[in-house]
Amino acid sequence: MRIGIIGGGAVGLLTAAYFSNHYDVTVYTRRQEQAEQLCTHGLTVICGDERTTHRVHAEPFVRETNVDVLFIAVKQYDLTNILKTNMHMLRADAVMFLQNGMGHVSHLPHMPHHHIALAVVEHGALKIDDTTVSHTGVGKTKWSVWRGKKETFSFLYTTDARFPFQYVGDWETMLIEKLMVNVAINPLTALLQVPNGMLVTHAPYRQAMEQLFHEVASIFQIEQRERIWQHIETVCQQTAANRSSMLRDIEAGRMTELDAILGYVIERANERCVPAPISAFLYALMKGKQLEGETER
Amino acid sequence: MRIGIIGGGAVGLLTAAYFSNHYDVTVYTRRQEQAEQLCTHGLTVICGDERTTHRVHAEPFVRETNVDVLFIAVKQYDLTNILKTNMHMLRADAVMFLQNGMGHVSHLPHMPHHHIALAVVEHGALKIDDTTVSHTGVGKTKWSVWRGKKETFSFLYTTDARFPFQYVGDWETMLIEKLMVNVAINPLTALLQVPNGMLVTHAPYRQAMEQLFHEVASIFQIEQRERIWQHIETVCQQTAANRSSMLRDIEAGRMTELDAILGYVIERANERCVPAPISAFLYALMKGKQLEGETER
Numbered sequence: 001m002r003i004g005i006i007g008g009g010a011v012g013l014l015t016a017a018y019f020s021n022h023y024d025v026t027v028y029t030r031r032q033e034q035a036e037q038l039c040t041h042g043l044t045v046i047c048g049d050e051r052t053t054h055r056v057h058a059e060p061f062v063r064e065t066n067v068d069v070l071f072i073a074v075k076q077y078d079l080t081n082i083l084k085t086n087m088h089m090l091r092a093d094a095v096m097f098l099q100n101g102m103g104h105v106s107h108l109p110h111m112p113h114h115h116i117a118l119a120v121v122e123h124g125a126l127k128i129d130d131t132t133v134s135h136t137g138v139g140k141t142k143w144s145v146w147r148g149k150k151e152t153f154s155f156l157y158t159t160d161a162r163f164p165f166q167y168v169g170d171w172e173t174m175l176i177e178k179l180m181v182n183v184a185i186n187p188l189t190a191l192l193q194v195p196n197g198m199l200v201t202h203a204p205y206r207q208a209m210e211q212l213f214h215e216v217a218s219i220f221q222i223e224q225r226e227r228i229w230q231h232i233e234t235v236c237q238q239t240a241a242n243r244s245s246m247l248r249d250i251e252a253g254r255m256t257e258l259d260a261i262l263g264y265v266i267e268r269a270n271e272r273c274v275p276a277p278i279s280a281f282l283y284a285l286m287k288g289k290q291l292e293g294e295t296e297r
Numbered sequence: 298m299r300i301g302i303i304g305g306g307a308v309g310l311l312t313a314a315y316f317s318n319h320y321d322v323t324v325y326t327r328r329q330e331q332a333e334q335l336c337t338h339g340l341t342v343i344c345g346d347e348r349t350t351h352r353v354h355a356e357p358f359v360r361e362t363n364v365d366v367l368f369i370a371v372k373q374y375d376l377t378n379i380l381k382t383n384m385h386m387l388r389a390d391a392v393m394f395l396q397n398g399m400g401h402v403s404h405l406p407h408m409p410h411h412h413i414a415l416a417v418v419e420h421g422a423l424k425i426d427d428t429t430v431s432h433t434g435v436g437k438t439k440w441s442v443w444r445g446k447k448e449t450f451s452f453l454y455t456t457d458a459r460f461p462f463q464y465v466g467d468w469e470t471m472l473i474e475k476l477m478v479n480v481a482i483n484p485l486t487a488l489l490q491v492p493n494g495m496l497v498t499h500a501p502y503r504q505a506m507e508q509l510f511h512e513v514a515s516i517f518q519i520e521q522r523e524r525i526w527q528h529i530e531t532v533c534q535q536t537a538a539n540r541s542s543m544l545r546d547i548e549a550g551r552m553t554e555l556d557a558i559l560g561y562v563i564e565r566a567n568e569r570c571v572p573a574p575i576s577a578f579l580y581a582l583m584k585g586k587q588l589e590g591e592t593e594r
Binding site for chain 1: 488489491495499500501502504505508509512574575577578579581582583584585586588589592
């Protein structure tokens, strides 16, 4: 079976590596250079003390794929470019999306593919360089079918024990819960420039996160608030020393997922005419931080 | 005429220096050491290229003063200690308060003094060491009578042209407007760790400041919003390169005026049952920053 993965970031590389032991994997990269490096040197995963190198195909993505299963592992803000292309050129029986946020869901009805799945990645992964990814936290990937047959994706269960998949019935709840985690942790850690754990060890930060959480939970009319809030606290504790991806992006002066995460929340609030003062305030502060980064460069 | 000044910080020292040319000035300090230094070396003001040294009396404050006019120039958070003492020990015909915030106003009815004035300082001043203050921005001191006769304070108009006073009729509007300026500029610059000017040069920061401003203006039922907002923007422009006192306090791990400024706003909002989500969120973030500072030390 041929597996294609669009995106040579941390999530794309991690997924490529774990499937490459059993399947014929092609990574579609944005840059020619990364594709060449991957073909030449292979793809290395660091997990604990272990370091393994995997053979993968790689080529720059030119709006065309020809595989059995296609994983789309680009950031939300790069997705629009891909979805703007002729969908029929993305030849694949099945497609799985690995994005944070929910911006991609509205594009799904326009896709011609028979089998479409959505997933959220709960692994810690850090791209070290173009051919190396560090698996910093072994978690799982939750997934759900949006269209088509669940059985099409049964191959997911053939990978390494360190890269498990877990099926969940309701894709919307799955995405919203992941969004809630990202909303609570990412912009705040990036603004305050603190590791995840500090959001729960420092009572005032915890309070601010809780205020934000309840505002967003109201916007999405979340019912099981207590359970999701506990999940967020657990994530902060389990990844206490981690610097969130948004914090790392801000520090490196890179584009962030702010629009896909907090921008999406504000859009939904506006649509539903629900006030979102804290989300809008935090969004503006983070936009300013991004602008500072751009001005400094 | 004998003038007493409680407080050896930037505002206290600046006030002492400019009155010392015409009057017999005593600075009441918190620390014995500062009083000794002031007696030995005098009080130096740096203003532009000019450096002048003034002779002043100084002694540690031990709950007692004996002067004609008393300026109270301690931070809001130190005021409680002073106002807890036997008020009759603060011997003075007239008292002038030089605080940010409005927390002190509720204590005034308990004071035995015949003439009480309130003032807000619009100078830039930076304490360099125990005997040196830099007059970084020449502005003015607005003042108003809370009780007693305006004429008692006519001596204010005898000082240097670089230390002018301006009478305003309505003390409440004066204090609230100064509070609005402090609320808009201080916590945000301290949180973002940016100089004042960036709050207007960076559009998203300006937007966040405006959101906060409107929330607080609603809490205080401010009518002339446009005028005050323009004043805030002017202050940001005129002090563009300055780091606000709260930012400097946070950087130095010192206590801040957060409670006197934003804490006061939240109290008023709670009393009036008006929502204050942005103020409460920003307050929690800044409390966390303070806690970080304390933990690091």
